[in-house]
Amino acid sequence: MRDVSIAFMTGIAMVWGAQVAQAQTSDAGPGQKLFQQRCGACHQITTARNGVGPNLQTVMGSKPGSVEGFKYSAALLSSGITWSPETLDTFLTNPGAMVRGTRMTQRFNKEDERRAIIDFLVNR
Numbered sequence: 001m002r003d004v005s006i007a008f009m010t011g012i013a014m015v016w017g018a019q020v021a022q023a024q025t026s027d028a029g030p031g032q033k034l035f036q037q038r039c040g041a042c043h044q045i046t047t048a049r050n051g052v053g054p055n056l057q058t059v060m061g062s063k064p065g066s067v068e069g070f071k072y073s074a075a076l077l078s079s080g081i082t083w084s085p086e087t088l089d090t091f092l093t094n095p096g097a098m099v100r101g102t103r104m105t106q107r108f109n110k111e112d113e114r115r116a117i118i119d120f121l122v123n124r
């Protein structure tokens, strides 16, 4: 009898866990979650506030310098970049290699994570 009830409880816990996982993925896609985890400390996406980095609400198709009120580095301002999935992928892989002297220094080595984050920025 005891074994049966333990099995029953385990079953309930598993179903409950699966529902929680499902609820999380339907609220926020993998790209959105990764954005919050990897970029959210410095970049806002749902508000136009600037933090350590500029807000990224209108980043796709823009050029550095377009976000009002953010003080960009001279290096990024003179880079001549237009943000597209391709330029963003190169930048995120190693910002300092693409734009020597940029104040964004963190590298994002995982290709699948970069792709998910870029998809989110393109499609949100």
Ligand code: HEC
Pocket (backbone or CB within 6 Å): 035, 038, 039, 040, 041, 042, 043, 052, 053, 054, 056, 059, 062, 063, 064, 065, 066, 067, 071, 072, 073, 074, 075, 076, 083, 088, 092, 101, 102, 103, 104, 105, 106, 108, 117
């Ligand atoms: C530790 C803080 C920090 C993190 C984390 C960070 N960034 Fe940045 N980001 C910056 C700073 C600072 C700048 C401005 C750099 C400059 O002026 O040289 C910037 C600039 C940018 C720009 C250029 C924006 C424009 O208007 O031209 C893009 C695009 C960008 N970041 C994307 C990302 C993405 C996507 C992530 C997450 C994968 C990320 N950043 C993570 C600090 C950060």
